Amino acid sequence: MAPLVRLPLVTDAASRVPAPTIVSRNRWRDVFDGTVPDDWEPTMTVSVIIPAFKSKTLEYTLASLAAQDYPEDLMEVVVLDDGGGEEPVELGEFIPKNTRLIRVHEVNDGWGRSNATDIGIKATTGDIIYWCDSDMILFRDNVRQHAKWGHFIPEAATIGEKAFIEEWDYTPEEVYNKVKAGTIGDDYDRSQLHEHWSKKIYRDTDDLNTSDGRNYSTHMGACATVTRAVYDRTFGQDTRLHLGEDTEIAYQLWQAGAVFIPAHDAIGYHMGPGTVQHQGQLVAWHNDVHFAQRMAIPRYRRKADNRIWEVPLIKVVTEVTQENARYARPSIDRILNNTQTDVHVVLVGPWSKLHDERRRMLADPMNELYLVKEWFRTDNRVIFAEETPQSVFPAPFRVDMPITAELSSESLQAMYVEMDKPWIGAIRYFTPGHDNDEAVTIWNSAVVERARAYVTDERSLEDVVAQIAGFEWHSSEAAQLADLRENEHLDEKVVRVDPETARLREQLREARPPHVPDSAARVVARSLNARTGGRAARIVRGVNRRLGGLPARAVRALRRRLSR
Known part of the structure; x- marks a missing residue:
């Protein structure tokens, strides 16, 4: 590899200006480790977006939001009923102060979680956008634990902690009272519940500090936030998607400069198993096709070269x-x-x-x-x-x-x-x-x-x-x-030179002795091929094949001229 040359680009004027506090790569801990001052109080507004499709658990989610310790005047909740008018969702008795219900079919003809979420985000103005599923029970300080990051890191995109519960006998009122009292977390031993796949990634990447943002897929819509300043740099929700839309918007957030942070103290119960928990392979089989078009990284999804993808590398x-x-x-x-x-x-x-x-x-x-x-x-x-x-x-x-x-x-x-x-x-x-x-x-x-x-x-x-x-x-x-x-040959045809072909050419050049008469060359070639276990012949055939038979034709033409 050619030698690396490093030259400073900071000007004299810039060097005298204190560098602002910016997260380098995805090393959020270097800027803010999550510990807030004792007298800290939030000032940023939060818009909680809840798409709901014939949901039977929405009342529990809203009850838990109503019991949050985040200032109620700084939080708004928008529920998007995506049921198309069938089995319309009801908000229930225990709801946050600033709650709105939008029936999607009354707004547009679209359907699906991404479409509903898009409507909700456009209908709100919060400094922080909170994606929340309608089957989540959020612990008392959940919203505060999410939102604090945006106060200290302008590019914060947080991922909350989900514990999956398979059975429950709550009522919405009990959820409200337990969340309000801060005792909802005593009902289950979280160490015995299903561990989400993202936890291993956190362990392997020092809580994403060493990930450079590549593990954007951990930013999932069941309980995740981002500052609107970052979200507004994206194209927004891709309403063409009906699965995996949270991964796609997470990719956009990464490319828009987001800093991904696991908010381990923003805890909630997921009521029932996750989609991927029992259908992981089927979901991946479906999503990978859509992801390949839209996400250039990771590279393994694009299983074909010489293709035109919607989002290029x-x-x-x-x-x-x-x-x-x-x-x-x-x-x-x-x-x-x-x-x-x-x-x-x-x-x-x-x-x-x-x-x-x-x-x-x-x-x-x-x-x-x-x-x-x-x-x-x-x-x-x-x-x-x-x-x-x-x-x-x-x-x-x-x-x-x-x-x-x-x-x-x-x-x-x-x-x-x-x-x-x-x-x-x-x-x-x-x-x-x-x-x-x-x-x-x-x-x-x-x-x-x-x-x-x-x-x-x-x-x-x-x-x-x-x-x-x-x-x-x-x-x-x-x-x-x-x-x-x-270049003196601008009018010549531009041909892609495959590096493997170039390597084979060089090997062939090195393997063939110089200045050997044509008749003797055959003898030498056979001897060389025998000594290399047939490798020399394979190299020659490889070069000939990659160059469309040109070397073989050239050799035959040379023999004809020498035989005259």
């Missing part, structure tokens, strides 16, 4: 002008021919100036732009844009590059690997023929989205990204970059 942003348009087609062809195929390209240019009116085609100084537009017209991996996008959300990685930079077939994969494994905030590559301010740069989107809120006149985006997850300079060799303007 990488978005490359580059700009074309009238002056450099001649480099656009070869540049983007090289991007799209990379071995990392999970890529979209945002091509920024003056596309609105192109028209269908009469013009002198060959004499038009903008003709090359017309040709670029036509060249990529049917490739929906290429997005034509008028302005450089501020964000590529929810794609996890963004590459900014000049149109005159040349990528090899392995460049994007090399950049992704260097960025992803240590989870760096950004890497800028020294780019041949280009100044440092136009060098190829790969950004970690989740880091960038968190950083934006802390950018000031004195502190640049690069500075804040560096503070959150590091900003590094790497050599051009590390990403196999070149100056496209120095």
Whole structure:
């Protein structure tokens, strides 16, 4: 691997400004460990969103919310009846002060938990959004234990503790009284109840401190919160989903800069088993198809290469002008021919100036732009844009590059690997023929989205990204970059060079002795093949196959010329 070069990006002015308290990576404990001052009182409003489908347990949930110790004037509850008018849910006698009921079928024709939740969130204004299922009994300080995190960490996304109870004989009144008295937790030994799968992840990641946010799937909608400031950076609930919608919005929250925190003191009983508890494999089989389209990480869900996914792993942003348009087609062809195929390209240019009116085609100084537009017209991996996008959300990685930079077939994969494994905030590559301010740069989107809120006149985006997850300079060799303007073969066909093919070529070159006559070469080849147990022959066949039979044809042609 090429040597790593680290250069500080903090300016003199920024270095004199105290760095704001920001969570680095997902290390929330470094900023706030959950211990509040003795005189602390909450000030943030909380909107509790409860979708309900013919629920028989909603009254227990509302009774437990009515008995919370969170200031009632800072909490609102919205119940979404998703039953389509059949078996309408009832709120019951014990409900929080600020409670509303919305019948979904009276608002829109949609259905399902995500659709109902979307309606509820849009109908509220709380500083903190609390997803709550209609089969939860929340302990007395549950809302307070969730909400405190948002007071100290602006990007907080908390996950509460669920204990699954299979049998109960409560009435709503008993739930209210027990929660109010703080004794509801005495009714079951939580150590004997079903342990949710997320607990193991917490143990393995130091309560997500070492997760870098990758374990976003632990943020589940039965009892979870996020600050509205982070939620508003997302696209919101994906109402097309009817299972797994909480995992999908958790992925969005991660890419929007959320900090995931297990709120172990925000305890509640889940009335009955969870969906995954008895149908885990079936649920995963169904959800993985939908998740693969929307979530580029983890990578195992995308079981096919050369596919176009709704949310790509990488978005490359580059700009074309009238002056450099001649480099656009070869540049983007090289991007799209990379071995990392999970890529979209945002091509920024003056596309609105192109028209269908009469013009002198060959004499038009903008003709090359017309040709670029036509060249990529049917490739929906290429997005034509008028302005450089501020964000590529929810794609996890963004590459900014000049149109005159040349990528090899392995460049994007090399950049992704260097960025992803240590989870760096950004890497800028020294780019041949280009100044440092136009060098190829790969950004970690989740880091960038968190950083934006802390950018000031004195502190640049690069500075804040560096503070959150590091900003590094790497050599051009590390990403196999070149100056496209120095390429004398721009008109040649762009061919993806698979790294395995290149490796086989090199092995074949090293295995074959130089300056051996053709007749003797066969003797040497047979001897070499025998000594290597047939390995040499396999290498030769592999190279020949990968190159479409070209080497074999070349050898035959050479023999014919030598035999004349």
